[in-house]
Amino acid sequence: MSLLPTMIELLARARVDLRMGLPVVIQDETSAVLAIAVESLTTERLIEMRTLGNPILALTARRAQTLKANVYDDDICRVIVPDGRPLGWIQSLADPSDDLRSPMKGPLQSQRSGRPNLAQLAIAMTKSARLLPSALLVTINNPSDFAASNGLTLLDHASTTPLLDESSPLHPVAAARLPIEASQAGRLHIFRPEDGNEEHYAIEIGQPDRNKPVLSRLHSACFTGDVLGSLKCDCGPQLQGALAQMGEEGTGVLLYLNQEGRGIGLANKMRAYSLQDQGFDTVEANHRLGFEDDERDFRLGSAILKELGFSSVRLLTNNPNKIAMMESTGIAVAEHVPLKVGLNPFNENYLATKAAKSGHML
Numbered sequence: 001m002s003l004l005p006t007m008i009e010l011l012a013r014a015r016v017d018l019r020m021g022l023p024v025v026i027q028d029e030t031s032a033v034l035a036i037a038v039e040s041l042t043t044e045r046l047i048e049m050r051t052l053g054n055p056i057l058a059l060t061a062r063r064a065q066t067l068k069a070n071v072y073d074d075d076i077c078r079v080i081v082p083d084g085r086p087l088g089w090i091q092s093l094a095d096p097s098d099d100l101r102s103p104m105k106g107p108l109q110s111q112r113s114g115r116p117n118l119a120q121l122a123i124a125m126t127k128s129a130r131l132l133p134s135a136l137l138v139t140i141n142n143p144s145d146f147a148a149s150n151g152l153t154l155l156d157h158a159s160t161t162p163l164l165d166e167s168s169p170l171h172p173v174a175a176a177r178l179p180i181e182a183s184q185a186g187r188l189h190i191f192r193p194e195d196g197n198e199e200h201y202a203i204e205i206g207q208p209d210r211n212k213p214v215l216s217r218l219h220s221a222c223f224t225g226d227v228l229g230s231l232k233c234d235c236g237p238q239l240q241g242a243l244a245q246m247g248e249e250g251t252g253v254l255l256y257l258n259q260e261g262r263g264i265g266l267a268n269k270m271r272a273y274s275l276q277d278q279g280f281d282t283v284e285a286n287h288r289l290g291f292e293d294d295e296r297d298f299r300l301g302s303a304i305l306k307e308l309g310f311s312s313v314r315l316l317t318n319n320p321n322k323i324a325m326m327e328s329t330g331i332a333v334a335e336h337v338p339l340k341v342g343l344n345p346f347n348e349n350y351l352a353t354k355a356a357k358s359g360h361m362l
């Protein structure tokens with residue numbers, strides 16, 4: 001066994017580097033860039049980056065739409081950063097918080113030439129670091145030497161990209177009896193993914209028969225709704241309602257996936273809430289930030305169910321994507337059990353948007 005880090009380990013390291021404001025080196029067969037997350041960029045590092053070449057700002061096509069920048073590649077946009085533009089200007093392209101106050105950032109010139117693949121990987125890395133989806137890039141030569149002499153993480157495009165698209169294997173870490181209000185016969189299981197990302201949980205109620213469809217819920221973490229009792233969404237009542245139903249029936253499994261804010265993280269969700277305060281709906285807010293409507297990986301849920309020995313569920317949800325994902329990953333949905341709870345005057349529009357734009361059966 002080698003002590004050299006594997007690609008999975010390098011990806012985990014790169015996520016932390018980007019969050020800390022440290023650049024990473026990304027290479028493919030023909031070229032290489034130094035990439036730094038715009039959210040954690042400092043003036044000092046921007047000056048350093050500029051000594052190496054002219055920076056390019058990578059944004060998602062979603063964000064480019066708001067900025068009215070030309071998109072020449074499917075999903076991303078590479079904006080040429082003119083000389084002398086300060087850090088604040090670069091960050092205002094990535095962060096929509098002052099879009100209303102100063103909507104005109106341009107004219108913006110997008111890069112058309114060259115392959116977008118390194119920029120795409122940089123964007124994917126900022127998403128997986130739960131930062132704003134944007135990176136500043138400069139082209140460099142001799143990537144291996146550059147990374148080694150500066151102590152930077154080096155990512156290889158061909159070997160890392162497939163890993164980012166895959167769902168990481170999960171392993172059970174610990175489990176213990178946990179009596180809860182809904183049922184004294186509760187048991188909490190912790191699962192840890194191999195990619196160093198967040199752990200996910202399963203709350204098993206009673207002793208469900210592994211040969212029958214189990215009453216199940218795939219719940220995504222919502223700190224504001226689950227913990228604080230936010231009225232802006234329906235998550236808290238859905239969590240409590242699902243557990244209560246499992247308690248009444250005597251058996252069930254609630255999967256608690258740490259995919260806060262539909263996978264964009266709590267900080268970005270609060271950025272989305274701030275845009276919602278300006279009048280945008282939940283989908284529009286995600287798009288203005290540069291995210292897709294939903295960035296979650298539901299495959300983790302079926303992986304946990306299989307690990308626990310289940311192959312069929314009665315799924316508590318209003319989200320058809322969850323049902324489709326279960327079926328496509330080998331967990332049969334024997335019954336769709338609607339979970340319509342928690343409507344209040346503050347989340348009326350939120351629920352209406354889910355029905356209109358996200359296909360929820362409400």
Ligand SMILES: Nc1nc2c(ncn2[C@@H]2O[C@H](COP(=O)(O)OP(=O)(O)OP(=O)(O)O)[C@@H](O)[C@H]2O)c(=O)[nH]1
Nearest residue numbers: 220221222233259260261262269272282317318319
């Ligand atoms: N980005 C974003 N995430 C939100 C918002 N409101 C709630 N969330 C997150 O959305 C997730 C819950 O997803 P929902 O779409 O409400 O419901 P669902 O889980 O897809 O579907 P159901 O099974 O029917 O409840 C949680 O991770 C919440 O943190 C919002 O306005 N913006």
Ligand SMILES: [Zn+2]
Nearest residue numbers: 222225233235
């Ligand atoms: Zn919520």
